Amino acid sequence: xxxxxxxxxxxxxxxxxxxxxxxxxxxxxxxxxxxxxxxxxxxxxxxxxxxxxxxxxxxxxxxxxxxxxxxxxxxxxxxxxxxxxxxxxxxxxxxxxxxxxxxxxxxxxxxxxxxxxxxxxxxxxxxxxxxxxxxxxxxxxxxxxxx
Amino acid sequence: xxxxxxxxxxxxxxxxxxxxxxxxxxxxxxxxxxxxxxxxxxxxxxxxxxxxxxxxxxxxxxxxxxxxxxxxxxxxxxxxxxxxxxxxxxxxxxxxxxxxxxxxxxxxxxxxxxxxxxxxxxxxxxxxxxxxxxxxxxxxxxxxxxxxxxxxxxxxxxxxxxxxxxxxxxxxxxxxxxxxxxxxxxxxxxxxxxxxxxxxxxxxxxxxxxxxxxxxxxxxxxxxxxxxxxxxxxxxxxxxxxxxxxxxxxxxxxxxxxxxxxxxxxxxxxxxxxxxxxxxxxxxxxxxxxxxxxxxxxxxxxxxxxxxxxxxxxxxxxxxxxxxxxxxxxxxxxxxxxxxxxxxxxxxxxxxxxxxxxxxxxxxxxxxxxxxxxxxxxxxxxxxxxxxxxxxxxxxxxxxxxxxxxx
Ligand SMILES: Cc1cc2nc3c(=O)[nH]c(=O)nc-3n(C[C@H](O)[C@H](O)[C@H](O)COP(=O)(O)O)c2cc1C
Ligand code: SF4
Ligand code: FES
Numbered sequence: 001x002x003x004x005x006x007x008x009x010x011x012x013x014x015x016x017x018x019x020x021x022x023x024x025x026x027x028x029x030x031x032x033x034x035x036x037x038x039x040x041x042x043x044x045x046x047x048x049x050x051x052x053x054x055x056x057x058x059x060x061x062x063x064x065x066x067x068x069x070x071x072x073x074x075x076x077x078x079x080x081x082x083x084x085x086x087x088x089x090x091x092x093x094x095x096x097x098x099x100x101x102x103x104x105x106x107x108x109x110x111x112x113x114x115x116x117x118x119x120x121x122x123x124x125x126x127x128x129x130x131x132x133x134x135x136x137x138x139x140x141x142x143x144x145x146x147x
Numbered sequence: 148x149x150x151x152x153x154x155x156x157x158x159x160x161x162x163x164x165x166x167x168x169x170x171x172x173x174x175x176x177x178x179x180x181x182x183x184x185x186x187x188x189x190x191x192x193x194x195x196x197x198x199x200x201x202x203x204x205x206x207x208x209x210x211x212x213x214x215x216x217x218x219x220x221x222x223x224x225x226x227x228x229x230x231x232x233x234x235x236x237x238x239x240x241x242x243x244x245x246x247x248x249x250x251x252x253x254x255x256x257x258x259x260x261x262x263x264x265x266x267x268x269x270x271x272x273x274x275x276x277x278x279x280x281x282x283x284x285x286x287x288x289x290x291x292x293x294x295x296x297x298x299x300x301x302x303x304x305x306x307x308x309x310x311x312x313x314x315x316x317x318x319x320x321x322x323x324x325x326x327x328x329x330x331x332x333x334x335x336x337x338x339x340x341x342x343x344x345x346x347x348x349x350x351x352x353x354x355x356x357x358x359x360x361x362x363x364x365x366x367x368x369x370x371x372x373x374x375x376x377x378x379x380x381x382x383x384x385x386x387x388x389x390x391x392x393x394x395x396x397x398x399x400x401x402x403x404x405x406x407x408x409x410x411x412x413x414x415x416x417x418x419x420x421x422x423x424x425x426x427x428x429x430x431x432x433x434x435x436x437x438x439x440x441x442x443x444x445x446x447x448x449x450x451x452x453x454x455x456x457x458x459x460x461x462x463x464x465x466x467x468x469x470x471x472x473x474x475x476x477x478x479x480x481x482x483x484x485x486x487x488x489x490x491x492x493x494x495x496x497x498x499x500x501x502x503x504x505x506x507x508x509x510x511x512x513x514x515x516x517x518x519x520x521x522x523x524x525x526x527x528x529x530x531x532x533x534x535x536x537x538x539x540x541x542x543x544x545x546x547x548x549x550x551x552x553x554x
Contacts, residue, residue, distance in 0.1 A: 014341070015303075015323030022273070022304055043323070056325040056482075057306030059273045075235035076426055077384035077458055079472045113309060113476055114235035114426075115274045118384045118456075119391060128276045 003028070003035050004042075011042050017053055021060055029069065029108070030061040058112065066101035066108035068146045073123045075114035081121035082135065087111070089136035090124075093143060106147070151408070152370070154378045155354035156394045158247040164281060167288040170249040176294050178357035182257045185360075190261050191217055194356070196364030198376050203229055203312075203349030204424070204453045204529075206375065206442040209356075210364075212346060215336035216262040219344040224264035226255050226298075227321070227340065227347045230271040230278075231305050231312035234425030235476065236456030239380040240350035242392060244271075244278045247354070248285035252300060254353030257360060258346055259298045267300040268340070270317050273307050309480040313528050314347040315339075316482070327484045328528035351380060371397035372441035379440060379455050383409045386416065386461040395440070402436035405459055416461040420545065424453020426473050427533035429540035430466060449540065451533070466541045466548040471499040477534040488531025491522040495538060508554050512542060 006023050010016035017039060024035050031054050040050035054060050070090060074083045087098055090109060094102050101108040117123045120132035124142075131142055153159065162169035170176070182190050195210030216224060228251060232240040244251060255267050271279050282302045289295050303321050305311050311320045315329035318340050339345025355377060359367045368376050380394045381404055388410030395408070405411070405421055412418050420430045423440070429450035431438075438448050445452045460469065474496040483489045498515050501507040519535030526532045542549060 015321050017323040052325050057308050059307035076472055077236045116238045116241050118236050
């Protein structure tokens with residue numbers, strides 16, 4: 001389905017712009033400029049406003065990024081449980097820094113705040129799925145699921 | 148010593164959350180039936196009598212809030228459940244929604260009847276896609292059984308903005324806009340979603356409602372601390388032996404949370420500090436641990452109850468380092484609408500980083516205290532007002548950590 005069709009599915013929903021962005025991102029992993037322009041047209045709001053929404057929320061990206069989105073929680077409970085070592089291990093494994101994507105487009109690595117799985121810190125999520133009690137030794141195996 | 152008491156987690160582990168039959172077998176939806184037979188005024192009176200106060204952090208009397216929306220005249224009213232749960236260290240609302248979604252829906256339906264609304268929204272954080280699925284299934288089941296009557300509930304997904312937990316920012320987000328808090332008044336019960344009277348309550352608040360209606364407001368008012376009755380769910384993180392969750396009456400002490408339910412400090416180390424209410428909470432020293440975990444008791448020691456997140460640190464932890472991490476959180480999450488917060492959180496993080504790297508002086512600490520004081524009264528919403536609390540309380544109660552790092 002093209003992005004116009006995806007966005008159009010939400011056009012009757014009052015305030016549905018954010019839901020539409022979520023749906024597009026599920027397919028494209030980010031929100032390209034033409035999606036924002038098209039969404040503005042369909043929801044009948046200025047492009048600046050649609051862009052304002054896309055850029056406000058941390059789960060939306062207006063820049064191209066890797067397909068599998070790894071997010072590492074660095075909130076205080078994960079921080080004291082060793083989140084920094086997990087970040088370093090993933091950076092080493094993928095050869096990129098937090099905030100970057102791998103050259104083959106398979107992974108994006110992002111820092112985030114608490115994802116609400118604090119019973120087993122540190123925590124990472126991949127495409128929304130949580131991995132608990134993570135440590136550097138577990139990283140290779142977890143990432144292999146997505147390779 | 149206090150024991151655990153489960154009201155909002157009453158069905159935890161006892162039912163299949165995706166089978167409405169299980170919920171019904173536990174007496175589910177009897178309270179909604181009873182509420183409808185009581186009439187709106189008597190229902191709201193009983194909720195007021197329970198003295199249930201919001202579990203989302205602000206502690207406002209729930210029945211009172213409902214009465215404002217009930218008495219407003221409008222062609223349309225809304226009920227919103229705040230399931231944004233962004234406060235670091237908190238996962239209690241997720242526990243309720245994952246394990247007993249119908250109790251939330253029943254609570255919302257009772258509220259809808261009380262104020263005369265036929266449309267509800269659950270604003271669930273985007274980090275919980277699996278919860279959104281559970282909620283949608285639960286809504287379908289309740290509708291298929293005809294339990295909700297003409298009350299419709301739609302789930303909306305957040306997209307990773309802590310400030311959207313603030314009720315007016317949340318409303319902006321449902322309207323499809325940037326999640327920037329509004330100026331108050333008008334408050335949502337008078338003018339909320341699409342300018343219509345709107346009730347926003349937390350997941351845990353709603354989950355209490357069916358039990359209150361079932362057993363009566365007087366029964367509930369008798370549990371725990373009289374000024375903030377009932378139970379509260381706490382999620383324990385950090386250096387405790389049991390990093391888990393508990394639901395306890397509100398006259399439980401912080402000490403019991405950490406040492407009884409939490410099983411004390413890990414690795415035989417000594418207690419240093421506990422931060423309650425999530426990342427915007429105060430850091431509390433040993434000397435104040437006999438405080439009850441009720442709203443006003445916590446305010447009296449310069450702390451908050453907040454979401455009930457309980458973050459415990461042992462003697463080896465450096466509070467300057469932890470507070471620096473927290474300062475970064477607020478700089479990142481500030482929505483930027485008002486200058487004291489937009490600028491203040493950035494400066495606060497900058498100063499904390501400087502201190503944490505051993506490059507700061509006592510002048511920087513004094514500057515932080517001043518900046519924090521100004522922010523606590525000049526910021527537009529609770530985010531900016533609460534942001535300085537971790538820094539100010541660590542300076543106050545743990546000066547040695549700062550002194551050790553001064554130039
Ligand atoms: C920055 C900020 C974040 C908040 N986050 C939440 C949240 O995640 N969940 C919540 O229920 N309330 C949150 N609140 C409180 C809400 O504004 C509001 O008081 C609450 O949803 C009302 O429901 P209650 O009366 O049932 O507690 C937040 C407030 C602020 C200022
Ligand atoms: S206090 Fe901070 S989060 Fe709240 S409105 Fe001002 S800038 Fe936005
Ligand atoms: S603090 Fe990391 S998941 Fe909650």
